[in-house]
Amino acid sequence: MSVLSCHEVTKSFRKHSVLEGVHLSLEAGEIVGLLGLNGAGKTTLMRVITGLSTPDSGEVRLFGEALPMRPRQLDRLGAALDAPAFHRWSSGRAMLRTLLDTAGLPDGGRIARTLDRVGLTGAADRRLGTYSQGMRQRLAIAAALLKQPDLLILDEPTNGLDPEGLRMVRRIVAEEAARGAAVLVSSHQLDEIQRICDRVIMLAQGRVVAAGTLDALGYDPESGPAAFEDWFFGLVGNGGRQ
Numbered sequence: 556m557s558v559l560s561c562h563e564v565t566k567s568f569r570k571h572s573v574l575e576g577v578h579l580s581l582e583a584g585e586i587v588g589l590l591g592l593n594g595a596g597k598t599t600l601m602r603v604i605t606g607l608s609t610p611d612s613g614e615v616r617l618f619g620e621a622l623p624m625r626p627r628q629l630d631r632l633g634a635a636l637d638a639p640a641f642h643r644w645s646s647g648r649a650m651l652r653t654l655l656d657t658a659g660l661p662d663g664g665r666i667a668r669t670l671d672r673v674g675l676t677g678a679a680d681r682r683l684g685t686y687s688q689g690m691r692q693r694l695a696i697a698a699a700l701l702k703q704p705d706l707l708i709l710d711e712p713t714n715g716l717d718p719e720g721l722r723m724v725r726r727i728v729a730e731e732a733a734r735g736a737a738v739l740v741s742s743h744q745l746d747e748i749q750r751i752c753d754r755v756i757m758l759a760q761g762r763v764v765a766a767g768t769l770d771a772l773g774y775d776p777e778s779g780p781a782a783f784e785d786w787f788f789g790l791v792g793n794g795g796r797q
């Protein structure tokens with residue numbers, strides 16, 4: 556059974572079609588990169604998968620069950636999407652505690668471990684209003700990791716992160732997959748995707764234009780980042796722009 560499957564998913568905003576007949580599936584323990592130019596539909600697809608947005612047609616199944624998810628199933632999903640809303644007077648530690656309390660889960664050292672994994676131990680008790688953009692991004696990743704999800708969805712997790720943060724994301728994604736979680740990660744950092752993903756799915760104007768391992772899609776990993784960029788543009792074209 557796939558951890559995630561999408562079948563013929565479509566979504567429009569007014570008359571603007573954003574997702575068209577999207578098919579995909581993710582298995583436990585694999586890391587899949589979602590690629591596409593600005594406006595290709597990556598975030599919309601992730602919002603549909605996480606139940607934040609309803610598709611116009613098609614089906615999304617998580618852990619074998621069609622959306623919408625039952626509350627207990629929700630705890631099996633961890634997602635960092637968009638810019639999360641933070642209460643500026645709260646702290647990172649307090650925010651994570653609220654998430655655990657809401658889910659009725661015990662801490663058992665989980666909060667401290669998660670803060671450590673994202674490099675926020677030293678800032679854990681600072682007010683969120685004082686966090687930098689990169690620190691907020693780290694906290695969003697921590698929130699997604701907190702419940703040890705079976706499906707981890709990260710929308711451009713390296714946004715605003717320093718080089719050490721890039722390494723951290725790489726390490727976390729690999730650790731989560733090794734633990735058995737399925738990971739779907741979008742990024743404009745083609746070299747990062749090339750390094751960390753087992754498979755890629757390319758979206759262009761809301762359609763999947765390519766999906767598979769880099770090898771199956773005809774990319775030679777030895778040929779380096781510049782070649783990956785050429786390969787990417789060869790598949791997505793110019794995204795419909797003039």
Ligand SMILES: Nc1ncnc2c1ncn2[C@@H]1O[C@H](COP(=O)(O)OP(=O)(O)OP(=O)(O)O)[C@@H](O)[C@H]1O
Binds near residue numbers: 568591592595597599
């Ligand atoms: N709530 C909304 N209302 C209207 N249009 C929307 C809405 N959300 C997204 N769109 C449109 O859907 C299209 C896809 O947007 P989406 O954010 O999914 O793209 P993306 O691939 O994540 O882009 P980026 O790389 O810039 O983050 C865009 O044309 C966007 O303007």
